[in-house]
Amino acid sequence: MRRKAESWSATNPGVDLSTLKQATKKLDHCRVIKIRSWKMDAVAKKKVSIRINGVEHSRDVEPRLLLVHFLRDVVGLTGTHIGCETSICGACTVMLNNTAVKSCTVLAVQANGGEVLTIEGLAEEEKLHPLQEAFWECHGLQCGFCTPGMILAAHQLLMRNPQPTEEQIRHALDGNLCRCTGYQHIVDAVQYAAKRMPRKAKAKRR
Ligand code: FES
Ligand code: FES
Secondary structure, three states, X not given: OHHHXXXXXXXXXXXXXXXXXXXXXXXXXXXXXXXXXXXXHOXXXXXXXXXXOOEEEEEEEOOOOEHHHHHHHHOOOOOOOOOOOOOOOOOXXXXXXXXXXXXXXXXXXXXXXXXXXXXXXXXXXXXXXXXXXXXXXXXXXXXXXXXHHHHHHHHHHHHHOOOOOHHXXXXXXXXXXXXXXXXXXXXXXXHHHHHHOOHHHHOOOO
16 A cells, blocks of 8 residues: 555656545535436436416426425415425315315326416405405405415315304314414404305406
8 A cells, every 4th residue: 555655656746646536526525416416417307387366387397396386486476475394284275176275285297187266366346356355345454465375265165165164264274374463353354254255256266
């Protein structure tokens, strides 16, 4: 070993063998990282087509992409919020094929071929949806972070049960958390909307 080092110094004057070894090690490490990232890039993308608020959106996405990220980061609809990403808070609630789902627990590929309604699709042009008006009128929000999810969850309730009792409203919204308004105003807002919404609006489907 020693002889090897000596012969190295003799044939490569001015180049330190241990420095060279360290540099080679670093280079190998970089190569491993690069190969890993190539492998990740090579994850086969899947084509998904989802009709969102009446508009078809087709993209190639990684199979692991969550629906909420598809909506926010790929399509740019940031009205759907992300709170916990663990299916607890309900901030990410949207309608998928007429069922309220927490979009942080659904993969974009699972929604392929489906129809999604987000908060952006609820109003008709300049006119707010009656549920949006009701939240406004009854002070059903403060910071508004939970509001899109609350409204979509309430939307499903009113589609299924146009005249819910207070208890039924509380039950329907128990998967949606609000950290600042207090729930009474939110319940009031849903009751307010239920009284004012024509049947047609309750059954609005995209
Ligand atoms: Fe989806 Fe909280 S972000 S449930
Ligand atoms: Fe702030 Fe509900 S209005 S979290």
